[in-house]
Each structure stands twice: as C-alpha cells, then as structure tokens.
Amino acid sequence: MAAERFVVTYRVTPDDARSIEAHAKDICLEETVEIPEDAVPASHWEQGIVGIVESIDERPGQPSDYDVRISYRADIANNEIPNLLNVLFGNISIRRGIKIIDIQFTDQQIASFGGPRFGVDGLRKALNVYGRPLATTAIKPLGLSAKELARLCGGYALGGLDVIKDDHGLIDQHFHPFEERVSRIQDAIRDANAKTGRITHYYPMLAGRFDGIEKQAAFAKAQGCFGVLIAPLLIGPDTGFYLARKYDLAVMTHPTFTGTHFHDPRHGMTPAILLGTLFRLFGADISVFPNYGGRFTFTEAECQDLAEALRGSMKGLKPAFPSPAGGMTIEKINAMVDAYGHDTALLIGGALLRYSSDPEVSARAFVSALEHAVKSKRNQVQ
C-alpha cells in the first residue's frame, strides 16, 4: 500500500533565472532528504520519500508567480507538530520567494492532531452565550499588582464579559507572580459569577521555562480556569497545545513573535495558514489576531481568510473562534460584527481602560454595544 501523502501549495516566485521546475524540485529535496538530487538513493524515489511535485500552475496575470503543489509522505512529519513545521517550511524559510497558501492534510493527520476540543459550540455551551459574538478582553498593563489585576477582572466579570485573558506579557514576574495572580483573579471572577448568575471565564498565560510550564497548567486547572492563553512560537509550537489537552483546558492562541512569517507577500505563510489552519489543527479554540484597521499590518482580505480557515469546513474538525484584536474600540463594534458575524470572539483591550476607570462600566458598555450591533444587524436583515 502506498504511504499516505499530504499536499502543500507553495506560491513560488523564482529569484533567479532557473526554471520553475528546478525551484519546485529544490523544495522537494530541501524539505525532506536535504541532499543533492544525484545523491538520492533510487529506493527513495520509488518509495516517495522525496517530496513530489503534483502540479505547477502559472498565476493568471502574474507571469513570475506559480502555484506549486507538492506532496509529502505523512510519516515523514510523524504527526508531531515540530516536525510537521519542519517539513512544511524548515530550511526553505532561509530561501526566498516561497509562500505557503494552502495545505491539505490526510484524514489520519486530522485525526491525530485532533483540532479544537471545545470549538465554537463547546465554548458557547460552557459560557451559555448564544446569538452574538463573545465579548473578551486582555487584562493590562503588566506591572500592576496581582490584587489590582484581580480588581479589574472582577469588574469586567460583573460588567458581563465572557472571556478574560491575561495580557500575553503577564508571565511569572515578581509584580504579579503566576500562582498569586491566577488564584486572586479566579477568586474575583468566581465571586462575580456568583453575583451575576452569568459565566465569565479566565484564561491565564502559560509561559516560562520547560520545567515550570506544566506546573502552571496544572495550577490553572486546579484553580478552576476554563482555558489558557498560549503563544505557540514562544513556548514551543507543541508545548501549550499538549498541556491544554492533558489538563483539559480550552486554548486561546496569541500571535506574538509570529509576524515575520506573514511579512513578505512572497515568502513565509499566510496568516490564514499559521494562525488559522495550523493553530486550529493543533487545538486552538480561539485564535487572536491583529485586526485590519488597528495598529498592525494585516489586510481585510487576510483577516477574512483567517476567519474562514478557523471556522470553515476542515474534514470534520470543530470550528474555532476568530478573535480580532489590536487597537479595537467600542466604537468599532458595529463594523466588526458586520465584518465577522456572530461566531467571533471580539477582543477589546486597552480601550476598556480608557473608557472608564470602573471596569464594570467599561465591560457593560462593551456588551451593550455588542448586543445593540447584533440587534440592529438583525433588523436590517428582516
């Protein structure tokens, strides 16, 4: 039986005079055997161990760009996140003019990585929130005391936010040590939930050293946190997803330190591939990304593609929430609901601090603007 293969579409812009076929062959060799073509054993060709060029299509109107589909044996990537990334974009990251725009995984890979464990439906059920986007925030700024952060969170929960995450810069610093912060905040949120009868979830940031990070996940779980925030490229692409699975925690991913992958339209991968397809495959229930129109560089089209990669059909994987963020404000809620629809975790961070010194007031304004936007949209539709 032939080994199963997955298929990657690279958009290739040759940076020299060699043919597109030569460039495509380079990728096949570089990402697998990493030796010159004439040194590859005959049996390796027969067994398909070297990548195989499935098709090369010149892009209409872009005579120097080609969409090159290359298949790899799935057992080379071994269903492990680090090596999957290595096969997809390892050494070729140090070349030029190669951009991943699509990946088609095998059923077996999909089943092995598993995707979101909660997804949109699971989180809605746990939060008991239907018919509107989730209202989420990040607690800031780093350098406040754990007590002050807990006071903020308590207010946000009383005001009706659904998900509160640590700002991704909040780790185990002495200002707000991880365990003290998580227990104080979780207590404040539990008290608020008891008062409101609503449910607010808190996702603390997992970070730090290899030997301490599992303890953090276990502590978050023991304190009753529903999920964790992870920055996959900071702590290791596998680490956070593995720990969340082990400790039954939902996963919100953060894009810090990922930006160079998207920076060049002709090299790297699209935001939809890394923050969408891959993070969803690995287990993200919510994927935070910098919305267009804020202070970051993503275009509207990139954001929409990313939302589609998170929520669209993907061989039976649960849909995940896109979470547009980065310079978002209450004034922009209408536009964001129009742009992203209901299955979205809208994230407003710093602007809540500016809106009012009382976090409960800010949160209430956020949620009521959200409900208003949803209602007026519904009225438009009718």
Next chain:
Amino acid sequence: MAAERFVVTYRVTPDDARSIEAHAKDICLEETVEIPEDAVPASHWEQGIVGIVESIDERPGQPSDYDVRISYRADIANNEIPNLLNVLFGNISIRRGIKIIDIQFTDQQIASFGGPRFGVDGLRKALNVYGRPLATTAIKPLGLSAKELARLCGGYALGGLDVIKDDHGLIDQHFHPFEERVSRIQDAIRDANAKTGRITHYYPMLAGRFDGIEKQAAFAKAQGCFGVLIAPLLIGPDTGFYLARKYDLAVMTHPTFTGTHFHDPRHGMTPAILLGTLFRLFGADISVFPNYGGRFTFTEAECQDLAEALRGSMKGLKPAFPSPAGGMTIEKINAMVDAYGHDTALLIGGALLRYSSDPEVSARAFVSALEHAVKSKRNQVQ
C-alpha cells in the same frame, strides 16, 4: 535602587508619515504595557516599566532609517527565554520596518542565561583537536534504516570526523526510531573510536512532543552522546537549551524555521542576533548556519557578523563555534578556512555522500583537505 535595564538597538524605517519619535514610542509601549500612552498609569512611567528611548540616530546617507536604542527593565523579561523574545520582538513582529541589530544585556542576565557550557575550549579539550577547524557532518538522508545510518557514522568516525550530527529531519520516524538510531550509531562510533584512538562525537536531534523530548535527552546521555542537535524555534526556544543543561549535553543549534526573521533587511533581526547573540546566550556551543555561496540567502557580511557574535567578547561568556553549512564541499575548504579561521566547525553534508560511496574515504578526504588548508595558510603567514 533603579531596576536594571537592558538595551536593544532597533533599526527603524518608518512606514508612514509619523515622526521617528512616534515610531520609537510605539515600540516602547507595544513591547511592554501594550496599551495607549494616555492609559499608562503615572507610576508605570516613574518606575520605568514602559520601554525608554535612550537615543535616536539617523543613519548617515540613509535619511529614512534610524537606529533607535530602547531600554527595558530586565525584570519584565524575567530571565526566561520565551518572555525575553516576547519583549525583544513580540507584537512588533507583526508591524513593519523594525529590525534588531544589537542587544546589550545586563551582567545579571548574562549570568542567569549562562551561555555555552563547553564553548570552543571545552569542545576542543573533549575532542582533543587543536590548531584546526572541526570537521563535522550531518548524517543523511532520512528514510535510510538505523543500521544504514550507523554504518555511515562508523565510516565517518574511522575517517576522522570530529562531530557527526543527525540531519535535522531525522526524528522519531519509523524508518529510524530515535532510540534504535541513537544506540546503533553511538555503538558504531564507540567501536570506531576504539580502533582509531581518536574521538568522534555524535549529536542526535532532539525533537518531538513535549512529553517525549526529555526522555530523548536522557536516553542520549545514557548512551554516551556528548551533545545534542536542537532546532530552537521548532521545539520551543527554551526546551532544548534547558534539557541540554539538565543532562549535561553540549548543544549544536540548527537554523531550520528561523529564516523569516532574516528575510527582510528592514524587519526582523539579523542572523547575528538570533543565531549568534541569542543562541550563544541561551547555551549553544556550536551554531549551524547557511554559509554564503551555497543554496541559501545569507551574505558574506551577515555570516561574518554571525561568526563574530558567536566568538567575540560578550561579558565573559564562552565563545561558541560558528558552523557554516548548506551546500558546502571539500573543494570549498580552503576558502572557508580563509574566511572563518580555525575556531570554526566546518560542516559538509550531502557532498560527502557524493564524494565516495565509502564514508571512511569521504571523511578522510575532508580531514586531509582541512589539514592541508590549515598548513598552506600557515605557510602563507610565515
């Protein structure tokens, strides 16, 4: 007492009409408190929790480029690799026109991260090789059996290579499962060392899942491996360095999946910063990088800067070996010795497979070319 601060030099190319001062301030906020300037508590400014612009210099002859020195409190990065990277280049990775070209760490940071434990002198002593570069190779291609790989390694060791590493695509695939591969190869090398009276070291690749990777490090140590190969951005920037330290293994770093950081001359970081300064600080004894003139994109100047970052003075850290690789051949040895000098780990991979079907013959040719190059260089000097 004022909190200690480390200083990062960003080369900034503004991508809009705002002043360079506004761009510099953006970085200070984005990499620390991540909130709008007017929402920062007064005490945060007083305590220096927000990044501080130390200087802005327009580059001579480059009127749109500025070197911006920004200092951060060291306790915000918390002497942990993930968060240090987050402060250096987290969210700003998703902006434009920001390139790290220099970092000045505090004495306390240097002591805490610790740098190479062996370094150039430690590896020379362990290998008993002086007065010439190290001769190193990667065993390839993936998909051979563990037995075949061990035969290759035995031959390379008999032929006199100093360090043999796994190709970075060799992980725990069924073709050559980690434990079988490491034990067979280490046996073959031990036998060869007994025959030659020389010392060859083997560095297996640490990869795979969070829950399996520590077992791999422990197994490598138990088998007598002197070091390990790690790809920091694949397994987590902290993971491999931590495990190598815990199990007393030397560290060779591989640049796979790092390339997008270097790709844009105006955004990211230089190869010298990531593969040099940072990997050395974290503990690399040998840092592999793609040499100029091969099939990758680094320039000669970038390679020389990287070698300097690895070997130059850095507040008492041990020097590490630069290991230029990527399409290197025996014919290029003279040029490489000229370019890099003696304290270098020359890495020839696929070209050894092509040179002869007998790995011992290939290795002997490599080492004798290396000795010849060193001797002729010495004669030129005299």
